[in-house]
Amino acid sequence: MDTKSQMIEIATNLFQQKGYKGVGVNEILKVCNITKGALYHHFPNGKEELLIACLKNMDEAITTDIEVIFERCQTTMEALHAMIEKLVANLDREGTITGYTFSSIVSEMASLSEPVRNACSDLYTKMQGIYSKKLVADGFSKETAHSIALMMTATIEGGIMLCLTRKTSEPLKIISQGLPNLLKGFI
Amino acid sequence: MDTKSQMIEIATNLFQQKGYKGVGVNEILKVCNITKGALYHHFPNGKEELLIACLKNMDEAITTDIEVIFERCQTTMEALHAMIEKLVANLDREGTITGYTFSSIVSEMASLSEPVRNACSDLYTKMQGIYSKKLVADGFSKETAHSIALMMTATIEGGIMLCLTRKTSEPLKIISQGLPNLLKGFI
DNA sequence: CTCCACATACCAACCGTTCTGTTTTAAACT
DNA sequence: AGTTTAAAACAGAACGGTTGGTATGTGGAG
Numbered sequence: 446m447d448t449k450s451q452m453i454e455i456a457t458n459l460f461q462q463k464g465y466k467g468v469g470v471n472e473i474l475k476v477c478n479i480t481k482g483a484l485y486h487h488f489p490n491g492k493e494e495l496l497i498a499c500l501k502n503m504d505e506a507i508t509t510d511i512e513v514i515f516e517r518c519q520t521t522m523e524a525l526h527a528m529i530e531k532l533v534a535n536l537d538r539e540g541t542i543t544g545y546t547f548s549s550i551v552s553e554m555a556s557l558s559e560p561v562r563n564a565c566s567d568l569y570t571k572m573q574g575i576y577s578k579k580l581v582a583d584g585f586s587k588e589t590a591h592s593i594a595l596m597m598t599a600t601i602e603g604g605i606m607l608c609l610t611r612k613t614s615e616p617l618k619i620i621s622q623g624l625p626n627l628l629k630g631f632i
Numbered sequence: 633m634d635t636k637s638q639m640i641e642i643a644t645n646l647f648q649q650k651g652y653k654g655v656g657v658n659e660i661l662k663v664c665n666i667t668k669g670a671l672y673h674h675f676p677n678g679k680e681e682l683l684i685a686c687l688k689n690m691d692e693a694i695t696t697d698i699e700v701i702f703e704r705c706q707t708t709m710e711a712l713h714a715m716i717e718k719l720v721a722n723l724d725r726e727g728t729i730t731g732y733t734f735s736s737i738v739s740e741m742a743s744l745s746e747p748v749r750n751a752c753s754d755l756y757t758k759m760q761g762i763y764s765k766k767l768v769a770d771g772f773s774k775e776t777a778h779s780i781a782l783m784m785t786a787t788i789e790g791g792i793m794l795c796l797t798r799k800t801s802e803p804l805k806i807i808s809q810g811l812p813n814l815l816k817g818f819i
Numbered sequence: 820c821t822c823c824a825c826a827t828a829c830c831a832a833c834c835g836t837t838c839t840g841t842t843t844t845a846a847a848c849t
Numbered sequence: 850a851g852t853t854t855a856a857a858a859c860a861g862a863a864c865g866g867t868t869g870g871t872a873t874g875t876g877g878a879g
Contacts, residue, residue, distance in 0.1 A: 466653040482825045552736035553651045555796040566797045599790030609742040610753045626817030669859045
């Protein structure tokens with residue numbers, strides 16, 4: 446793997462876990478086993494440019510990952526259960542959540558950097574779009590599907606926050622059980 | 633108002649908006665118009681102790697605020713609408729959200745400081761408790777109420793994240809409209 | 820000989836914290 | 850009431866460490 450890709454891969458993980466300001470460039474360089482020269486060679490605009498590259502990387506990773514799940518599963522609910530199960534497994538195994546979320550980055554940077562905010566917004570919109578499409582296939586109207594997709598996105602993101610706070614995967618499990626009722630209510 | 637209370641008041645606002653690492657002690661001192669001596673006199677353990685004091689302050693503020701709303705409103709849904717309306721108004725007016733949320737602190741600090749994580753966990757639990765109680769009064773069983781309350785907490789917190797990312801209050805408005813369907817689904 | 824991909828050394832700015840010194844407050848004693 | 854005294858409530862300089870960023874050096878590939 447080339448140096449640049451490796452940097453993005455590692456930095457993505459660190460940013461997801463500790464947020465933007467929570468990770469210093471020196472820490473990233475140490476884990477990557479490279480030096481300042483390499484970083485500022487590939488990312489002349491420094492840390493923020495690296496973050497945006499990481500967000501683009503997450504975009505691809507998350508989008509394709511979710512799309513695979515949503516293609517394999519028959520209904521939206523099945524797909525959601527599979528998604529959350531993956532999150533729960535990840536959380537139980539590693540103690541942190543590395544996929545499907547970037548809440549720490551949003552809450553830190555949304556008001557500080559427009560490029561970062563836009564990248565995050567795009568990612569949310571993309572995820573929501575995948576949900577929405579499947580919901581339409583499930584028989585919901587376009588507007589209803591849009592509303593449900595938004596609520597699903599919010600609920601999962603909020604659920605992750607609760608899991609991190611409680612140090613348990615319980616909240617996401619309960620959400621996984623409760624989500625079908627959300628769809629039921631919209632019929 | 634005494635210096636200590638003023639510090640907590642101002643720091644609470646700053647922490648909510650910019651997160652923990654996003655605010656330097658110097659910035660806090662500047663806004664408060666005090667110096668290092670005052671800070672480390674009232675909070676010998678420095679910044680983190682101040683943060684915990686802020687979380688306790690938020691606990692009281694949020695709890696009493698929500699409790700008032702939930703007492704005034706007949707049903708859980710009415711109360712929720714009122715709550716979200718308040719959030720939306722705040723967001724439309726000031727561009728940031730200062731009440732009912734501390735997502736930035738959670739995502740930054742949950743894995744770094746146990747005292748902070750516990751304080752956040754307590755706050756979520758308390759909010760959830762208020763929802764839950766009202767839901768039982770609405771006729772739901774205890775377990776069902778607990779599940780719904782958790783989902784409501786997650787959805788609102790996630791909705792706030794979406795609003796910050798999109799720079800619009802639209803997500804919360806849609807959630808406010810969609811939430812009744814969540815309750816409907818549980819019946 | 821040149822250009823790319825780094826390494827190394829260095830920098831100013833800022834971080835949170837600690838220190839010592841000064842003022843203010845208020846109770847205690849004459 | 851006036852003085853003494855001790856503690857509380859600050860002010861402000863100084864500290865070591867870390868931050869993100871830059872300027873220059875260097876080895877290898879073409």
